[in-house]
Amino acid sequence: MNIVGEDSESRHLLRKKVESNWFKLGGPRHIKMNVTVSFSVPGTFVFPYFYRQATPEQTAHALQLGAKVYEFMYESIVEETRRECNTEIVEDLENKFAKEKKILEERLEALKGRLRDDDQLQQSMRDQMKQQMEDMYKHLLTEKDRQIHRLEEQVGQEMRGLQDKFQSMKDSVSRQLGSQEKGKAGEVAMEELIKKSFGAAEGFDLQSTGKEAQRGDHIMTYKSLKAMWEIKNYTRMVNKDEVEKLHRDMRSNPDVGIAFMVSLYAGIVGHNKAGDIDVEVLEDGRMIFYLTNFYKREDPLLYLQALRPFLDLVETKPKQGGLLESEEISKLESKMKVVHYLLMTHQKTLHSLYNSLIQQKKKTDQMNTELLALIRQAEMECTNSIKELLHETEHEGEDTEATLNPELFTKTAQVDLTSTQKKFVQWFKDSCTEQAGSEIESKKFQDAYKSVFKTEKEMKEIRELFQETVWPKGGKKIRGICLV
Numbered sequence: 477m478n479i480v481g482e483d484s485e486s487r488h489l490l491r492k493k494v495e496s497n498w499f500k501l502g503g504p505r506h507i508k509m510n511v512t513v514s515f516s517v518p519g520t521f522v523f524p525y526f527y528r529q530a531t532p533e534q535t536a537h538a539l540q541l542g543a544k545v546y547e548f549m550y551e552s553i554v555e556e557t558r559r560e561c562n563t564e565i566v567e568d569l570e571n572k573f574a575k576e577k578k579i580l581e582e583r584l585e586a587l588k589g590r591l592r593d594d595d596q597l598q599q600s601m602r603d604q605m606k607q608q609m610e611d612m613y614k615h616l617l618t619e620k621d622r623q624i625h626r627l628e629e630q631v632g633q634e635m636r637g638l639q640d641k642f643q644s645m646k647d648s649v650s651r652q653l654g655s656q657e658k659g660k661a662g663e664v665a666m667e668e669l670i671k672k673s674f675g676a677a678e679g680f681d682l683q684s685t686g687k688e689a690q691r692g693d694h695i696m697t698y699k700s701l702k703a704m705w706e707i708k709n710y711t712r713m714v715n716k717d718e719v720e721k722l723h724r725d726m727r728s729n730p731d732v733g734i735a736f737m738v739s740l741y742a743g744i745v746g747h748n749k750a751g752d753i754d755v756e757v758l759e760d761g762r763m764i765f766y767l768t769n770f771y772k773r774e775d776p777l778l779y780l781q782a783l784r785p786f787l788d789l790v791e792t793k794p795k796q797g798g799l800l801e802s803e804e805i806s807k808l809e810s811k812m813k814v815v816h817y818l819l820m821t822h823q824k825t826l827h828s829l830y831n832s833l834i835q836q837k838k839k840t841d842q843m844n845t846e847l848l849a850l851i852r853q854a855e856m857e858c859t860n861s862i863k864e865l866l867h868e869t870e871h872e873g874e875d876t877e878a879t880l881n882p883e884l885f886t887k888t889a890q891v892d893l894t895s896t897q898k899k900f901v902q903w904f905k906d907s908c909t910e911q912a913g914s915e916i917e918s919k920k921f922q923d924a925y926k927s928v929f930k931t932e933k934e935m936k937e938i939r940e941l942f943q944e945t946v947w948p949k950g951g952k953k954i955r956g957i958c959l960v
Contacts, residue, residue, distance in 0.1 A: 609862055616851070666707045666738060667694060673780035674698055674787070690728040692735070701791035704735040714744040726758060734790050735764045743768045763790065778830060842955070845945050846912040849883040849956055853910060881910060884946050884956055896929065896937045903928055907960055914958045918947065921954055 510532045527535055670682055677698050685691035694705040706722050708714045719737070726735055737744060747754040747766035752773070754766040765783070773779045880901065882888045890898060903925060922935070929935060939947070947954045 605862060609858065666705070666740075669777055669780055670694065670696060670705065672777055674784065677784075690725045692722070692725055695732070698787050699791050701734065701787060702729075702732045703787070704729065704732045706735065706737045708737065708739045708742075708744075710739060710742050713742050714739045716745045719744065719746065722764065723758070726762060726764070730760075733762060734787070735762070736767065737764065738767045738770050740770045741772070774827070775830060778827070842945070845883060846956065849881065849910065849912045852881055852883055853912070884910065884943060885941055886943055887941065893941075894937055896934045897941050900925065900929065900934075900938050900941065908957050909960060910956060911958050912956055915953045915955055916958055918952055918954050921957075921959070924959055 526538065530538065667682060667684065674680060674696065675682075679697060679699050681697040683695045684693070685695050686693045692704040692706045694707075696703045696705060704722075704725065706718075706725075708718065714737070722735060722737055726732060737747075744754075744766050747756070748768055749766075752768045752770075754768075756764045756766065758764065767779075770776055770779070880888050880890065887893055887897070890901065893901065907924065925938070926935075929938060942954070946956055
């Protein structure tokens with residue numbers, strides 16, 4: 477800044493004063509005087525005419541406005557330059573990475589194609605598995621239908637047999653049988669048992685001789701042997717007179733080789749022995765078998781069939797000529813004691829075999845139940861797997877929880893359960909697992925759920941929920957489950 481005055485000393489003093497007032501007053505706008513300012517500009521600069529005729533105030537305003545405009549324009553130019561540089565950089569980068577972008581896009585399309593192929597393969601596998609499961613279900617349903625048909629036939633036969641027996645009993649009661657009529661009914665029923673027991677023998681024949689004098693109730697032909705049957709349907713002990721009558725009938729029929737007196741519900745005087753069977757030898761060597769309490773046996777048919785070996789023995793034994801001496805009779809009586817013992821032993825053996833057969837049947841039924849449980853479990857697992865593949869299960873376990881295993885429970889639909897049973901089923905799923913072939917003590921199982929179910933009513937509802945084959949009444953074991 478240069479200040480023009482009259483001499484240098486005056487100019488110096490004036491400068492000091494101006495500077496002092498400059499700082500005191502805070503800027504040149506408070507100085508009421510003009511100053512001369514020198515600038516350096518390029519040699520090509522053309523000085524605007526405006527500054528030649530402008531007042532000092534106008535010159536100050538023009539300079540101030542020009543500085544502000546310059547600063548604004550400079551910032552705008554810098555921003556525009558930066559933007560253009562960024563655009564160029566982006567274009568360069570786009571050009572640089574265009575090839576890589578194209579390669580990545582090609583890879584992306586290839587991956588999309590593989591995904592489509594995988595989806596098609598997955599759909600094909602779903603369709604194939606669905607078809608296989610449908611075929612398997614059809615096969616299982618066919619087998620089950622056959623089993624049901626066989627069971628229906630068996631049940632139908634048993635029901636018809638029971639109906640026949642019931643009708644026979646009803647008819648016998650409705651007629652209010654007297655003593656003679658009761659005997660006749662006993663003869664008819666016994667006739668059927670005799671046919672079932674010995675009817676397979678060669679030359680078998682059975683004649684009803686109840687109306688003939690001194691011929692018993694039936695004459696049976698077993699191979700070449702004739703046997704007389706006397707049936708007593710008494711509720712009291714068969715007296716000695718009936719035994720003597722049978723002796724007379726045997727003497728009157730020398731062609732009969734053996735006789736049987738059967739008391740259906742009572743004993744026989746003089747012939748009540750262990751095993752409800754006794755053997756007597758007549759004076760001519762022929763034998764009489766006494767069978768007591770016949771219908772009190774567990775299996776009367778098996779009881780009769782045990783006599784076939786002795787009929788075969790008597791049939792092959794040569795006939796005696798005339799009466800026997802007392803010594804020979806004593807020998808035969810001793811042998812008959814051995815025969816009696818053999819009969820009892822044979823019956824015990826047959827009874828033991830019969831019991832073994834019953835036990836084997838129970839085991840077979842149990843194995844069948846366990847097999848059906850395994851089939852059911854396999855079906856449920858396969859169904860769940862297919863549903864997961866087909867995306868048909870929106871809620872996990874929704875379908876499997878809707879039904880219960882019919883091999884374990886008496887109710888299969890949860891909608892049929894009481895509130896206590898539903899609560900128990902939830903506890904069962906959290907605390908137990910279904911496992912074919914496993915067993916658990918019923919007391920241990922009850923102790924496990926007693927912490928949740930404590931009243932007698934709740935325990936009764938829980939007990940009614942299980943199948944009888946899984947938790948038998950009074951049984952100490954529960955089959956097909958185990959605690960977690």
